Amino acid sequence: MQIAGAIGVFDSGVGGLSVLHHIRNILPSERLIYVADSAHVPYGDKSHPYIESRSLTLTRFLIEQGADAIVIACNTATAAAAQTLRDRFTLPILGMEPAVKPAVLATQSCVVGVLATVGTLESARFAALLEKYAGKVKIVTQGCPGLVEQVERGDLHSLETRRLIERYTAPLLDQGADTLILGCTHYPFLAPLIRDVVGADITLVDTGEAVARHLQLRIASELPSRIAGAASAQFFTSGEAAQATKIMSLLWGEQVTVQRLPPEFA
Ligand code: DGL
Numbered sequence: 001m002q003i004a005g006a007i008g009v010f011d012s013g014v015g016g017l018s019v020l021h022h023i024r025n026i027l028p029s030e031r032l033i034y035v036a037d038s039a040h041v042p043y044g045d046k047s048h049p050y051i052e053s054r055s056l057t058l059t060r061f062l063i064e065q066g067a068d069a070i071v072i073a074c075n076t077a078t079a080a081a082a083q084t085l086r087d088r089f090t091l092p093i094l095g096m097e098p099a100v101k102p103a104v105l106a107t108q109s110c111v112v113g114v115l116a117t118v119g120t121l122e123s124a125r126f127a128a129l130l131e132k133y134a135g136k137v138k139i140v141t142q143g144c145p146g147l148v149e150q151v152e153r154g155d156l157h158s159l160e161t162r163r164l165i166e167r168y169t170a171p172l173l174d175q176g177a178d179t180l181i182l183g184c185t186h187y188p189f190l191a192p193l194i195r196d197v198v199g200a201d202i203t204l205v206d207t208g209e210a211v212a213r214h215l216q217l218r219i220a221s222e223l224p225s226r227i228a229g230a231a232s233a234q235f236f237t238s239g240e241a242a243q244a245t246k247i248m249s250l251l252w253g254e255q256v257t258v259q260r261l262p263p264e265f266a
Contacts (some may be wrong), residue, residue, distance in 0.1 A: 001051065004229040006031040007215070008067025010058040013041035013152050014244075015072025015186030015265030017251045019096065022212035023071065024233065027219075033065050036248065036258075038239030039266055042148045044117025044184070048080040051119070055081035059089060061265040065234075069219055071211065071261060072096060073185050075116060079123035087139065092218045098183030099205045101133045106203050107179040111138045113172030116183030120141035140175045144168045144184070151186040154247040165197045166192065173198060182206040189251060235259065238266040 006026070009020055010177065013036045020034055023212050035058050037043075047051070055077050060068055068094045070085070072078045078095030085093050098120065103112045112134075120126055121141050130139055147168070148163045172180060180202055182188055190204050219226070235258040237244035244258040 004031075004066075005068035005223060005226045006033055006066045006229045007060070007069050007071065008033050008062025008065065009071045009073050010035040010055070010062065010077075011185055012035065012043035012077065013038045013148065013186070014237045014247055014251055015148065015184060015189070015192050017153060017248065018185050018188035018206070019071065019073040019208040019211055020233070020252075022208040023166060023215060026212040026216055027228070029122075029228045029231045030232040031066070031231065033062055033067055034233065034235050035062065035261065036125075036235070036237045036239065036244060037196055038152065038237050038244060040238060041152055042117065043074065043076040043080070043144075044119045044145070044148060046119065049245075051077050051080035052084050055085055056088065057265055059085055061236075061261065063089070063091070066229065067091070068223060069215065071215060075183055075185065076119040079120050079125040092222050094211060094215055094218065096185060096207055096211055097129055098181045099207045099210070100111065100129050100139070100181065102210075103181045103203075103205045104135060105131055105177045106139045106205065107137055109176050109178040110136065111140060111173040111176040112179045112181065113169070113175070113177035114139060114181045114183050115142065115168060115187060116181070116206045118145065120183055138175075138176055139149065140172050142168045142172055147190065148184065151189050154250050161190065162197065165194055169194065169198050171200070179200075179203040179205060194200070236261050
């Protein structure tokens with residue numbers, strides 16, 4: 001029997017929409033369900049148990065809505081909770097990790113900078129990623145408190161946002177990085193401003209498209225009898241719906257209606 005499925009995607013807030021764009025491009029006939037956990041953003045300074053508990057709750061909600069594959073569109077939540085979700089649920093669960101492998105292949109200066117949340121940079125998962133892929137390349141890291149909040153406000157071009165980007169990229173460039181990893185799904189929305197600050201010679205790398213391609217392969221191999229639900233995108237937030245509607249419409253590039261999560265999931 002063929003079962004109609006849906007792809008459930010969640011992030012601490014609106015950043016995962018940068019991944020959802022790639023998913024929609026690569027899998028245009030899918031039904032997409034997105035949850036922004038904006039009442040709990042940022043995850044970057046929260047404990048692993050806190051993020052695990054939120055990730056379990058949001059995954060349960062997405063499964064209730066009909067999701068048969070989950071994308072954790074958040075590097076911080078992947079580091080804190082991907083294993084727990086995979087232990088708990090049997091459906092395909094894809095995570096996000098800073099793109100160390102492609103960045104190591106791209107660098108000419110043999111120095112790669114990583115912009116990410118403090119939670120991601122301090123995780124055992126990130127240490128394991130470096131161990132596996134850094135090789136002889138020097139990896140320099142920079143936590144970026146405040147950047148996620150700028151994106152949550154839809155503040156992608158202000159002087160304040162620019163100053164933060166200057167402050168966070170300068171130490172990486174000073175150490176010789178010619179390649180910068182955007183290790184948080186909020187940061188691709190700041191890519192034009194980051195590009196403007198660091199100049200055209202610096203390579204920017206993010207993982208959104210690779211994750212969407214991987215999702216396509218996993219669905220084909222693990223859910224062979226499935227058909228996609230009718231092509232659509234639904235949006236939920238644990239935060240305030242009117243504010244989320246404004247920001248998510250801006251970042252999604254078309255007017256959307258964002259629903260508030262039921263209280264037991266918010
Ligand atoms: N978008 C996130 C990530 O990829 C989470 C940022 C945060 O909430 O601190 O890490």
